[in-house]
Structure formats: C-alpha cells, structure tokens
Amino acid sequence: NAGVTQTPKFQVLKTGQSMTLQCAQDMNHNSMYWYRQDPGMGLRLIYYSASEGTTDKGEVPNGYNVSRLNKREFSLRLESAAPSQTSVYFCASSERLAGIIQYFGAGTRLSVL
C-alpha cells in the first residue's frame, strides 16, 4: 500500500546539470501533479496531468518539463538546473481534477549549488 512514491529523496546538483524526478502512484488515479514548496510560499503547482497523455502548466512551470509516461508515472525534468530551483518537490495524485482529495508523496529535497 505505497500510495505515491517519489525518487530520489535527496539530490544535490551543480548549476547547469540536468536531472529527472520520478513519481509513481498505485491508486489508479487519473490526475497527477508536481508542486514545489519554498519557505513562506506554501505549495505552488508546477505542472499537472489530467490523464495519461495530457499535461498542462501550473503556476510556476518555467525551467521544468514533465512526462506522463503511463497512468502510474509522472516525471519532472530539470534540463539546466539553477539555484532558484532549490526547493522541496512534491508529487501528488487524485481521482480527478479539482474538488477531490490529492494524495502526496514524501517529497524530494533538491539543492542546486
């Protein structure tokens, strides 16, 4: 009964390096989300996917790309990491968009030096 699983849990990058954050859910949910959490800012939506094969921008999409690989998996890619992308990243899923509870993973703590 894993729920939403994120890998890795921690990562340190140098400016300009790339990496992919992985997320998988086993609840057969249609919708998946990527958020970032910064001090004093709450959680801000980066990208979301309403269903397999669709993705849309959220509030802060610049510098990120996403792939909805299948119904279970939704990855977030940083092509050229910047110090401003130092944050804690959370993946979430829900049965459908809006009005329904979102379930979160444990997060990935990313530092960009």
Next chain:
Amino acid sequence: DQQVKQNSPSLSVQEGRISILNCDYTNSMFDYFLWYKKYPAEGPTFLISISSIKDKNEDGRFTVFLNKSAKHLSLHIVPSQPGDSAVYFCAASVEGNEKLTFGTGTRLTIIP
C-alpha cells in the same frame, strides 16, 4: 497575488486546549476547501474538507468552519494533543478547475 492566505505563520497551544487555525481567501469562485497536515520530511496528508454548500464539517477532534460572506475558513482542534504539532495548510479549488491553491501554512506547536 495570494488567493489563499494564512496570516499566522505559527501558533502555540497548551495540550488539552483548543487550537484554532485561520485561513482567508479572495476568490469567490472557490467552492471546495481542504486542510492538510504536514510533518517534517513527509508529504502533506489530507485532514478534513468542506464544500461551499456547507458551513461546518466535523471529523472527530477536527472541525472546519466556513464563512462564505467573510471568505474565511477555520480549523478547530479539540482537545489538542502533542501529535497535532505540525504545519497546517489550507487549500481551495474551483469545480472544474485544474488546480488546488494552497496557503502558506501555519506551524502549530502543542505544549505538553
């Protein structure tokens, strides 16, 4: 433009007393509201929700109140327990919209 605001970054309450966490919103289109609880190094977990057609929802020690005219939401925890020490986020959504808008969070500390 912060559409969901939690104006108290932190709150300390004695064990056994009532904890009241507040949240204000500016978007009158919001029609579903949620509270999430977050422990350090963990993801947020759903606590309780309320639809705009109601003004109160209760689940055990947790009660959420909604005042639509004031665009104000509050979470009451009675009685407060040490395990309630966490960061609490309120969130809001619009039916048919794609996203959940979160507040900045309130850190609740329960003093034994």
